[in-house]
Amino acid sequence: MPNAYQQLTHRFQRLSRFAHLGAIAGWDMQAMMPPKGAAARGEALAELRLLRHQLLTEPVVGDWIAEAKTLPLSSSEQANLHEITRQYTLATVLPGNLVEAQSLAGSRCEHAWRTLRASNDWASFEPLLKEVVSLAREEATLRAEATGVSRYDALLNLYEPGMNSAKLDTLFGSVKTWLPDLIQEIMARQARYPLVTPQGPFSTSLQRETGLDVMKVLGFDFEAGRLDISAHPFCGGVPDDVRITTRYSEDDLFSALFGVIHETGHARYEQNLPREWRGQPVAEARSMGIHESQSLFFEMQVGRHPLFLKQLRTLVLQHFPQQPALEEDNFIAWNHRVTPGLIRVDADEVTYPAHVILRYEIERALVEGNIEVGDIPDLWNEKMQASLGLSTQNNYRDGCMQDIHWTDGSFGYFPTYTLGAMYAAQFMATIRQKMDTDEIIHTGDLTPVFNWLNSNIWNKGSLLATDELVKQATGESLNPDHFRQHLITRYL
Amino acid sequence: MPNAYQQLTHRFQRLSRFAHLGAIAGWDMQAMMPPKGAAARGEALAELRLLRHQLLTEPVVGDWIAEAKTLPLSSSEQANLHEITRQYTLATVLPGNLVEAQSLAGSRCEHAWRTLRASNDWASFEPLLKEVVSLAREEATLRAEATGVSRYDALLNLYEPGMNSAKLDTLFGSVKTWLPDLIQEIMARQARYPLVTPQGPFSTSLQRETGLDVMKVLGFDFEAGRLDISAHPFCGGVPDDVRITTRYSEDDLFSALFGVIHETGHARYEQNLPREWRGQPVAEARSMGIHESQSLFFEMQVGRHPLFLKQLRTLVLQHFPQQPALEEDNFIAWNHRVTPGLIRVDADEVTYPAHVILRYEIERALVEGNIEVGDIPDLWNEKMQASLGLSTQNNYRDGCMQDIHWTDGSFGYFPTYTLGAMYAAQFMATIRQKMDTDEIIHTGDLTPVFNWLNSNIWNKGSLLATDELVKQATGESLNPDHFRQHLITRYL
Ligand SMILES: [Zn+2]
Ligand SMILES: [Zn+2]
Numbered sequence: 001m002p003n004a005y006q007q008l009t010h011r012f013q014r015l016s017r018f019a020h021l022g023a024i025a026g027w028d029m030q031a032m033m034p035p036k037g038a039a040a041r042g043e044a045l046a047e048l049r050l051l052r053h054q055l056l057t058e059p060v061v062g063d064w065i066a067e068a069k070t071l072p073l074s075s076s077e078q079a080n081l082h083e084i085t086r087q088y089t090l091a092t093v094l095p096g097n098l099v100e101a102q103s104l105a106g107s108r109c110e111h112a113w114r115t116l117r118a119s120n121d122w123a124s125f126e127p128l129l130k131e132v133v134s135l136a137r138e139e140a141t142l143r144a145e146a147t148g149v150s151r152y153d154a155l156l157n158l159y160e161p162g163m164n165s166a167k168l169d170t171l172f173g174s175v176k177t178w179l180p181d182l183i184q185e186i187m188a189r190q191a192r193y194p195l196v197t198p199q200g201p202f203s204t205s206l207q208r209e210t211g212l213d214v215m216k217v218l219g220f221d222f223e224a225g226r227l228d229i230s231a232h233p234f235c236g237g238v239p240d241d242v243r244i245t246t247r248y249s250e251d252d253l254f255s256a257l258f259g260v261i262h263e264t265g266h267a268r269y270e271q272n273l274p275r276e277w278r279g280q281p282v283a284e285a286r287s288m289g290i291h292e293s294q295s296l297f298f299e300m301q302v303g304r305h306p307l308f309l310k311q312l313r314t315l316v317l318q319h320f321p322q323q324p325a326l327e328e329d330n331f332i333a334w335n336h337r338v339t340p341g342l343i344r345v346d347a348d349e350v351t352y353p354a355h356v357i358l359r360y361e362i363e364r365a366l367v368e369g370n371i372e373v374g375d376i377p378d379l380w381n382e383k384m385q386a387s388l389g390l391s392t393q394n395n396y397r398d399g400c401m402q403d404i405h406w407t408d409g410s411f412g413y414f415p416t417y418t419l420g421a422m423y424a425a426q427f428m429a430t431i432r433q434k435m436d437t438d439e440i441i442h443t444g445d446l447t448p449v450f451n452w453l454n455s456n457i458w459n460k461g462s463l464l465a466t467d468e469l470v471k472q473a474t475g476e477s478l479n480p481d482h483f484r485q486h487l488i489t490r491y492l
Numbered sequence: 493m494p495n496a497y498q499q500l501t502h503r504f505q506r507l508s509r510f511a512h513l514g515a516i517a518g519w520d521m522q523a524m525m526p527p528k529g530a531a532a533r534g535e536a537l538a539e540l541r542l543l544r545h546q547l548l549t550e551p552v553v554g555d556w557i558a559e560a561k562t563l564p565l566s567s568s569e570q571a572n573l574h575e576i577t578r579q580y581t582l583a584t585v586l587p588g589n590l591v592e593a594q595s596l597a598g599s600r601c602e603h604a605w606r607t608l609r610a611s612n613d614w615a616s617f618e619p620l621l622k623e624v625v626s627l628a629r630e631e632a633t634l635r636a637e638a639t640g641v642s643r644y645d646a647l648l649n650l651y652e653p654g655m656n657s658a659k660l661d662t663l664f665g666s667v668k669t670w671l672p673d674l675i676q677e678i679m680a681r682q683a684r685y686p687l688v689t690p691q692g693p694f695s696t697s698l699q700r701e702t703g704l705d706v707m708k709v710l711g712f713d714f715e716a717g718r719l720d721i722s723a724h725p726f727c728g729g730v731p732d733d734v735r736i737t738t739r740y741s742e743d744d745l746f747s748a749l750f751g752v753i754h755e756t757g758h759a760r761y762e763q764n765l766p767r768e769w770r771g772q773p774v775a776e777a778r779s780m781g782i783h784e785s786q787s788l789f790f791e792m793q794v795g796r797h798p799l800f801l802k803q804l805r806t807l808v809l810q811h812f813p814q815q816p817a818l819e820e821d822n823f824i825a826w827n828h829r830v831t832p833g834l835i836r837v838d839a840d841e842v843t844y845p846a847h848v849i850l851r852y853e854i855e856r857a858l859v860e861g862n863i864e865v866g867d868i869p870d871l872w873n874e875k876m877q878a879s880l881g882l883s884t885q886n887n888y889r890d891g892c893m894q895d896i897h898w899t900d901g902s903f904g905y906f907p908t909y910t911l912g913a914m915y916a917a918q919f920m921a922t923i924r925q926k927m928d929t930d931e932i933i934h935t936g937d938l939t940p941v942f943n944w945l946n947s948n949i950w951n952k953g954s955l956l957a958t959d960e961l962v963k964q965a966t967g968e969s970l971n972p973d974h975f976r977q978h979l980i981t982r983y984l
Contacts (some may be wrong), residue, residue: 005959017540025513033733036733037716037729047510138974226526238529240528241525241526241528352759
């Protein structure tokens, strides 16, 4: 007779197998599926979600958890039980009718958003978003009661367990003190060196070849994953079979390329999650912030490192003919250009935090009930003026209507982008102390760097809490100075 | 409160959604998955099979069936209930430990076969096949008891409900009276016209383009399906999203092309199964024989029709340069060549039935217990000598070890290939009476032919029993004379 802990691991093994099918069918939906397959696929995935929810929230799971806590467990098993408990609690705390109402309101709002954003129609969007916010507040209240944290923090913890707004205020508060000046300084400096713009068209099949070459350099395991195309790039699949996607534009040589480098970072994390715990919650990625730290480590810390850019240039020139924009100095400067803009997803790594902090401040106030949906456009404009000197007056499309995240109620997600950038900088600072990183990047064999990431991050899965993971890896808790130092070193 | 019939349709709707995920993950496994994904995928698909088996065989399903039979139902609902009952009965009749033992013995035998076939090692293969046969006999006995038919017929009915060996003996017995002489006559005739062999290499990407062009001509709905590559071509996916595959060889222009035409026949059947019944058993394809009749209708009745071959030649010449083998007469003759050979999958439509009848006779005797596994090689050799004048003495690789079917216990499947060829010929004979088929094929717009197939076969799903379907479509039960007449007309 298996004991309660064994019952749990068996149940979560099953859940993970069903999640596998959802991951592949979800990837297929984005990367392969023809249009008429959409309705049946949506139904099939919804049926699977329902099944997984039922298997996860069955009362006996709660009984097993209670009993497992009394059993003698190894520290890894305890960590696994901790993650099991977390997933169970997150899944059971919401009543079914709230989840259903959220799903309905979310898809209504997201669906309408696709056209309303294009027509800059805030007035029609506002009531739909209000409904989503109202339900998100209900969710936040229930989750806050269950976990004893504030309403916003309860949502934040869905993506970044252990993080809270007090810490974010300190981290982001620090950034706000130096970022606007730094942006000004960098811009003034860059204005002195005019850039040559790359001239397309750049064949998408050659872009793909270049991307595959870079993935090889970055250690992507092609026996355990693929690169394909989708409208919205992502990293999906399962650890032994990671599916990353990108999208190509013939006008733009670098967007898909750095997208591929970014997703390769996510992919290597997934491919190297602890093998001996496959199928158990403790083998899953630690948090969205840590996940993003790996993609940004690849994209920003390594990918835009000047010595890496030199090698990237060599690769690019193996597929595309020389042109003035591809001269070494211009190649590097082009990929280091800093330009305040309205659109988050187009932002460089220097201005990106401004976009995130603005969203964090607004969504937090929104969830906590300190502002209402109607206040968003003015606040957005005000904060964009303050941080990047740009106006979004009456420009909802490129202002508060630009992101998909809020449309389906994903409040608490945005901070993970900048947490990721900070973690990445801190990991690199530690690696720099352990090895001659510039020399390693110069030689092109990044194995020692990847080995450090593997033993300190990837292979740790969720065995440690995030703060403990970062402390064990770098000797300190998250410290935004490393990120600041990184920006100064690279851009000034 | 839903009634018992509604409970059943709801349960089968769920089953169909889970089957959808299995179909896509199964396609992915063959067409997309990198090698390291295999273990986790196998586990995920096994977990899904288990779930589907549990949902299908839950005792309450039996209660609903019993109660639904007392309800007033439309004739379509009755047909659906009939198919539901059939699936339930097929799934519940075997004890779990037999299914498990079969699965184990089957994968052991199939796995070993891959290397043992290559090394022509019958001695090592024999004990593994014995185990599979022994379990298949157990299965056949249980199914026979449950359905009141013979042991072999009980397995045959898994693939071809309503068919039995008495009918097969008549059908195949008729073929045996005329086929050997017909083959001799055709060969003598063809020997008079020497053929020019197509000279490769034929670029696989151009082969793919040609295949896509033919699929368009044949009405494949690209908004509801795809063409990809796999080691073993198949038609998978779901009706709104049919995935067909092929494999290309640079040496061979026609193998992939006719493979694509064949799978397009399967695909159009799936794409046009009755939409209003999607997700219910009555909306599934009628039988393996009827399925194969559609692929063979496309490949043989249409695809190798001389007037279609002329158009195919035009398409080929849009992608490949002219060469002597592609001159019109040679193009047609090349795709009409008849050559007795040892390998079933390489056989032309004239010699193919000989391969099937041989296997039918052996597998039937094997399942009924009239012969033992040790008798197979000699019987095979004897029957090959009699039907095609070829020896397989000591050549197990190209004799009784050539097929995968028996390795995992799929006895009763082989007859469906030749049933399909016969149904296809009978459908074409009826269509010829309704419209000027040669003229339609000549013009290139096959819509009237497809419309006939759609209303008589595709859109009927499993609403009618096979014999009734064929009678309503053609005015008579399956009659092998149409197949004979087709071969005589085309090849003599
Ligand atoms: Zn990312
Ligand atoms: Zn077929």
